[in-house]
Amino acid sequence: MSLYTLQSIMIPLSAAKHNQVLSLLSSGLSSRDIKHQNGVSKSTVSEVAREYEPDKENHPGGHPQKLTPMDKRAKFVTVQNIRNVLKDDNIKTYPKKKRPYLSPKHRKARLTFALKCENWILEHWKCALWLDEIKINWFGSDGHKYVWKNKGGPLQEKDVESTVKFGGGHIMVWGCMEWNGVRIFCDVEGKMDANLYVSILEEYMLESIKELQIPEEKVIFQQDNGPKCTSKLASNWF
Incomplete structure (x- = not known):
């Protein structure tokens, strides 16, 4: 052919x-x-x-804008119109970050603390004693765990998070730390309420202060805003 x-x-x-x-x-x-x-x-x-007309600009194409500058300031527009205006201003959508809820009271307290510590020097931070408690599981974790594997691949032992009845139990530990490291730790038996919290402060925190070799009136206590910490009983103890 x-x-x-x-x-x-x-x-x-x-x-x-x-x-x-x-x-x-x-x-x-x-x-x-x-x-x-x-x-x-x-x-x-x-x-x-x-x-x-050699100097004439080419039309960029696409549908002409429906909204005039005055329309963009009006209230009655469609959702798609709003998206287009935001896109024109290079505004994009992003997933929200999850953080603990902060009430106006929390925000005010944080700002007060930040302003109070704004001019602290190293000697101030060396006098700070940080107090907190933590739950430790005997088996597994409360958080999410992830594993890398091929899509559609067979299930292997490393891909499985084993569980036991009732979670396997846990312990609650209270402790404190300061500039030079961790101080005394103790087990927390039962529910941590204001009475138990104050008894731990009397028995363990005072002993930690003695190890600091800093006068009690100069020690700066740092604790969270949990109900037991802000209770009247704990506030009067300090």
Whole structure:
């Protein structure tokens, strides 16, 4: 079979056609209308238009904006209109970060603490004693665990988080630390309420203060805002 290479030969536009296209362009007709009237292609019309107005900016394309600057400040617009305006201002959506809830009272307390410690020097921080408790599980963790594996691959032992009835139990530990490291730790038996908290302070925290070799009046206690810490009993003890 013989193969022939077909080449399209562009026929130059006649002067008459060229002038007709220019006339129609100046009258405001679109490239599509000129194409239908003169039988020339849209690309040819575009070429003539570029010769006619070389400095004219090309239309960016797309649907023209529905909202005027005044509309953007109005209340009654569609959700999609709002998305488009935000997108035009380079505003994107991001997932919210999860953080502990801060009430106005919490925010005020944090700001007060930050302003109070703003001009602290190293000697102030060396006098700080940090108090807290933590739950330690005997088996497993309360958090999520992840594993890397091929999609659709067989289930292996490393892919499984074993569980036991009732969670396997846990212990609660109270402790304190300061500039030089960790101080006394103790087991917390039962529910940590204000009475138990104060008894731990009397028995273990006072002993930790003695190890600091810092006068009690200079020690700066740092604890969370849990109910037991802010209770009247604990506040009066301090």
